[in-house]
Amino acid sequence: MHETPDAERALALYRTMARIRAFEDAAEEASKGGVAAFGASLAQAKVRGPLHLSTGQEAVAAGVCAHLTTSDLLTSTHRGHGHTLAKGAAMDRMMCELFGRAPGYNGGKGGSMHIADFSVGMLGANGVVAAGIPIAVGAAHALRRRGSDDVVACFFGDGAINRGPFLEGLNWAAVHRLPILFVCEDNRWAATTASEATTAGAGALARAEAIGVPGTQADGNDVFAVWEAASRLIAEVRAGGGPRLLHAITYRVKGHVSVDVAAYRDAAKHDKELERDPLLIAAGRIGDDAPLEAIGREARAEVAAALAAAHAAPWPEKQAAYRDVQDTGAGRWR
Amino acid sequence: MALMSYAQAACSALQSAMRADAQIVVVGEDVGRGGIFGQYRGLQQAFGAERVIDTPISEATILGAAVGMALAGLKPVVEMRVVDFALCAIDELVNQAAKARYMFGGQGRVGMVARLPNGLWAGSAAQHSQSLEAWFAHVPGLVVVAPATPQDNHALLGAALACGDPVVYLEHKELWGLQGEVDASQPARLGEAETVRAGRDVTVVTWSRTRHAALEAAALAEKVGVSLEVIDLRTLWPWDREAVLDSAARTGRVLVAHEAVQVAGFGAEIAATLAEESSARVRRLGAPRIPVGYSLPLEDESRITPQAIAEAAIEMRNAPDPQR
Numbered sequence: 001m002h003e004t005p006d007a008e009r010a011l012a013l014y015r016t017m018a019r020i021r022a023f024e025d026a027a028e029e030a031s032k033g034g035v036a037a038f039g040a041s042l043a044q045a046k047v048r049g050p051l052h053l054s055t056g057q058e059a060v061a062a063g064v065c066a067h068l069t070t071s072d073l074l075t076s077t078h079r080g081h082g083h084t085l086a087k088g089a090a091m092d093r094m095m096c097e098l099f100g101r102a103p104g105y106n107g108g109k110g111g112s113m114h115i116a117d118f119s120v121g122m123l124g125a126n127g128v129v130a131a132g133i134p135i136a137v138g139a140a141h142a143l144r145r146r147g148s149d150d151v152v153a154c155f156f157g158d159g160a161i162n163r164g165p166f167l168e169g170l171n172w173a174a175v176h177r178l179p180i181l182f183v184c185e186d187n188r189w190a191a192t193t194a195s196e197a198t199t200a201g202a203g204a205l206a207r208a209e210a211i212g213v214p215g216t217q218a219d220g221n222d223v224f225a226v227w228e229a230a231s232r233l234i235a236e237v238r239a240g241g242g243p244r245l246l247h248a249i250t251y252r253v254k255g256h257v258s259v260d261v262a263a264y265r266d267a268a269k270h271d272k273e274l275e276r277d278p279l280l281i282a283a284g285r286i287g288d289d290a291p292l293e294a295i296g297r298e299a300r301a302e303v304a305a306a307l308a309a310a311h312a313a314p315w316p317e318k319q320a321a322y323r324d325v326q327d328t329g330a331g332r333w334r
Numbered sequence: 335m336a337l338m339s340y341a342q343a344a345c346s347a348l349q350s351a352m353r354a355d356a357q358i359v360v361v362g363e364d365v366g367r368g369g370i371f372g373q374y375r376g377l378q379q380a381f382g383a384e385r386v387i388d389t390p391i392s393e394a395t396i397l398g399a400a401v402g403m404a405l406a407g408l409k410p411v412v413e414m415r416v417v418d419f420a421l422c423a424i425d426e427l428v429n430q431a432a433k434a435r436y437m438f439g440g441q442g443r444v445g446m447v448a449r450l451p452n453g454l455w456a457g458s459a460a461q462h463s464q465s466l467e468a469w470f471a472h473v474p475g476l477v478v479v480a481p482a483t484p485q486d487n488h489a490l491l492g493a494a495l496a497c498g499d500p501v502v503y504l505e506h507k508e509l510w511g512l513q514g515e516v517d518a519s520q521p522a523r524l525g526e527a528e529t530v531r532a533g534r535d536v537t538v539v540t541w542s543r544t545r546h547a548a549l550e551a552a553a554l555a556e557k558v559g560v561s562l563e564v565i566d567l568r569t570l571w572p573w574d575r576e577a578v579l580d581s582a583a584r585t586g587r588v589l590v591a592h593e594a595v596q597v598a599g600f601g602a603e604i605a606a607t608l609a610e611e612s613s614a615r616v617r618r619l620g621a622p623r624i625p626v627g628y629s630l631p632l633e634d635e636s637r638i639t640p641q642a643i644a645e646a647a648i649e650m651r652n653a654p655d656p657q658r
Contacts, residue, residue, distance in 0.1 A: 073406060106439030118441040123405050128429055134398020135430065141359070141399065142406030145384060168392035172399070175390065324440035326499040328477045328524050329572025 005066075005227050007290075013066060013223045014282050015295050017058035020082040021279060022299040023091060024055045024254075026307055027081065027098055027112070031258045046310070047098045051112050054082040056221070056253030059278035060185045061086040063226025064153055064246065067234045073121045073139045073152045075132030077185075078113050080125030083155050088120035095306040101313035108316040109324070130160035133169035133182070140178035149238045151179040159190030161204045167211070170243065174212040177242035181234055182213065184245065185220065187252035192264055208245035220250030221278040224285060251276065335517050341373045341510040343484035346518065347491040348374070348411065352381055358495065359403065360386045362396055362413025362449075369413060371510040373449075393419050397426035397448065401434060405442040409495065416507060417450040417466050431500040432475030445498040447491070452480065452504035453543055453593050454626055454636060462507075463626035463636070465542075465594035470502040471571045471603070477524060478570040480504040482545040484514035486568055489522035497524055506543040527574035529581070533563035536647040537581040537588045537614075539604055541567040544591050550640035551647065560651045562644075570600055575607060582614035587650045589617050591643050593636075596620025615653075619646050 005013060031047035054061065057079070065086035068074065076083040084094060089105065097104030098112050105117050116124035123139060126132050136154035143150045160166055161184060173180050184204035188195055201207065205217050218229040226248055233244040251273045255262035262270075283292050322332060338346065352358045360374060366388040368375035378386035389396050393414065400410035414420045420427065431444045454463045470478045477499045481487040487505060494501040530545060531552050538548045545566040552562040563581055567573050582588045588608055590601035601618040608616045621636040 075402070104439070106437060106441070109439045110437045114437040116438045116441055118405075118438070123402070123442070124434070124438055126430075128425055131398065131425060131430060134395040134426060135402035135405065137395055138361075138399030138402025138404070138408075138410070139406040140402075141361075141384075141387065142403050142408045145359075145408065165394050165398065168390065168395035169398075172390055172392055172395050176387075324436050326435070326475050326477065328497045328499045328501075329569075 005224060009066070010224070010286050011290060011295065013062050013227060014279070014286060014292060015299070016062035016066070016086050017223060017279055017282065018296050018299040019091065019302065020058040020061060020085050021055065022303040023081055023085060023094070024053045026095070026303045027051060028053055028254070028258050030098070030307070047112070048100065049111060051258040052079040052256065053254040053258060054079045056277065057185060057187055057250045058082055059223035059226050059282070060183065060220045060248045060250055063223045064181070064183055064230045066227055067230050068121070068151070068153055070120045071148065071150045073123055073143065073150065075123050075136045075139065075152065075154050076125045077129070077132060077156055078125060078127055079157065080115055081112065084115050084117060084122050084125065087117070087122040089117035089122060091302055092306040092309040095303070095310040096313045099310040099313065100315070101310055102316045102320070103313050107320060130156055130163035130165040132156060133160070133165045136180050137169050137172050137178060140173065140180045141176070143179060149179070151181060151234060151237045153181050153183060155183045155185055157190070158184060158186040158188060158195040158199065158204065161207060162199060166207070170208055170211045170213050170245070173243040177240070179237050179240070180243040181230070181237050182208065182243060182245040184247045186247060186249045188249070189252045189256065191256045192260065192262070203247065205245060205247040213243050213245050215245030215247060217247040217249065220248030221276045221281055223278055223282050335515045337513060338484050338488070338516045339510065340484045340487050340505070340512040340514070341371050343488040343516045344373050344491050344505065345375055345377070346516070347488040349377060349380065350518070351492060351495045352377065352385065355409065357407060358409045358411065360411045360413065361389060361400055361403070363389055363391055363415060365413050370415065373510070374413070393422035394426055397423035398430060400446045400448070401426060401430045401444055404444040404446050405434060410446045411495070412446060412448040414448060414450045416455070416462050417452045417504065418461050418464050420448070420450045427502070428473050432473050436475060443498055444500045447494045447501045447503050449503045449505060451507045453506040453508060454633070455507040456633070457628065459628040460625035465592070465621070467504055467570050468594060468598060468600040471600050475500060476571060477501040478504065479524065479568070480506070480542040480570060481568060482506070482509070482542050482566055484512060484516050485520065486522060488516045488518060489520055490524070490568060493522050493524050504542065509543055522568070524569045525572035525574055526569070527565050527567045527577040529563065529577065530566050531562065531564040533561040533585070535561045535585060535587065535651045537563045537565060537578070537585045538591055538643060538647060539565045539567065539578055539588060540591045541570065542593065544593050544638055547638055547640045548591055548643055551643035554640060554644040555647055558648060560648050562647055573604070578604060578608070579612055582608055582612045585614070587615050589619060589643070589647050589650060591619045591638055593638050594620055595623050597623045615650060617646060617650055619643060
């Protein structure tokens with residue numbers, strides 16, 4: 001039996017997506033000129049270095065994380081802002097982190113690619129494709145030792161299923177019946193190559209099933225479809241049924257990084273995909289009388305406040321570079 | 335005091351630590367059956383399969399899972415069989431374990447002990463015989479420990495488990511059966527060298543199995559009137575610079591001897607430090623830059639023998655002081 005979100009939950013899902021979209025748009029704007037390899041002056045950009053935007057993929061983060069509490073854990077990818085927000089992190093501290101400022105979640109040491117909020121169970125974005133999978137396996141062992149019914153949501157992209165940790169981690173999770181929902185957030189692009197050009201066979205779900213991890217495929221641009229699928233799968237994981245995989249098929253609206261205009265994509269196909277904007281799809285389902293415009297306005301106001309906070313926030317002191325390296329043998333060694 | 339093998343000493347230290355701290359878990363291949371060297375013997379029977387976790391042959395996930403366990407509050411001990419196999423998990427060790435605390439701004443820590451048996455292993459050829467300590471000493475965030483005796487394997491494993499940082503714990507592949515007296519009440523401090531033998535003429539700085547070769551070398555050198563001081567660093571990161579510099583100031587000559595390939599080995603770090611901070615003369619003795627061969631005469635080319643250490647030290651003692 002499929003459960004569908006009630007009106008209040010539907011608005012909450014829409015709000016999460018609108019907040020992610022507003023955050024990504026603002027981060028993109030603040031990152032203009034921020035990648036040195038493209039000849040830009042880093043001094044101009046507030047957000048430095050590669051910025052991997054999840055624009056267009058909001059429904060996956062929103063639909064899955066709606067079923068998680070702060071004691072559930074989450075591992076993310078290099079494209080992790082949406083997961084972080086949806087898990088409950090505060091937008092201003094996230095923006096401070098992207099700006100490299102001291103009040104950022106990581107004190108400015110991580111930036112976009114390593115953003116984390118352990119206080120809400122978000123164990124970090126990761127700069128290495130598939131690296132979150134083994135970490136999720138270990139986190140799941142730790143949850144089980146606590147004796148709770150908490151679960152780990154482990155997000156990765158379609159590119160990750162071609163790395164060894166996907167096989168290793170899913171096999172291990174199945175053997176030990178670990179409480180993990182694997183979420184393959186399939187945006188159909190692995191960096192700047194179409195994943196269908198580099199992936200043999202029938203893809204993430206088929207591979208998972210072959211390993212003994214059952215799952216479901218869902219339209220990753222339809223937040224209600226993701227919500228429903230995740231609802232069932234997470235309930236099975238919580239009940240001790242072992243790992244499950246959600247294969248959510250979505251679309252990467254932006255390039256691999258913010259400076260990548262993705263000119264390698266077919267323009268007509270791209271335009272066609274843009275019609276399937278998850279916010280539009282959700283709005284169509286929710287109906288005209290709902291306060292969606294107000295939700296959008298609130299999200300933009302929240303991100304404006306986050307930007308103002310980040311602009312005003314202090315830089316980390318130089319001494320902070322030497323903290324949190326290690327306790328044993330720490331110091332200013334050369 | 336009790337007579338124990340190097341493997342038993344570690345097992346005993348781990349058992350005590352696991353009894354005292356329920357967050358310590360063991361994760362790796364074959365640990366339930368006691369580990370391939372008996373270094374986990376009896377632990378699964380004592381603590382159960384949820385704390386002594388048998389895993390698939392999935393090195394990346396063994397180490398990566400340990401990172402996830404640590405970030406979620408456990409204290410994992412990682413079994414990696416031999417250091418050479420840990421290369422399948424180098425991302426998890428270098429990019430994840432060593433970086434997590436820093437890049438997440440201190441929100442999480444990776445207290446883990448990754449046991450990566452190191453060194454030349456008789457008859458095991460190129461992929462089971464490497465000494466890779468310099469790789470790990472180069473990576474900020476890691477602690478690097480290389481015990482040479484049952485006593486140190488007991489005490490240093492306890493210290494590694496207590497320190498809260500990711501520790502690369504390099505037991506030596508050929509020392510598992512080494513017997514020695516172990517005083518379980520005797521703690522060790524990470525970063526503290528042991529002066530194993532006092533001497534006047536040449537300081538030999540070493541670690542791991544080469545400690546034993548250096549002691550034999552000292553006996554050989556003594557016969558020709560050359561007195562060697564032997565320092566076992568025990569920990570390579572942090573390493574005991576004071577102990578080495580103090581000894582160098584007394585003897586004026588330092589020979590760094592290790593089993594790893596000499597080129598860009600950790601001996602180079604010690605030699606460079608001595609060049610910068612002392613007036614001692616320095617020499618290195620490490621393996622030639624070749625993979626370890628299978629056949630005995632080939633393998634022997636990579637071994638650091640007591641004779642070679644003694645010859646190098648005697649040569650240093652007898653060489654005229656350089657014109658300055």
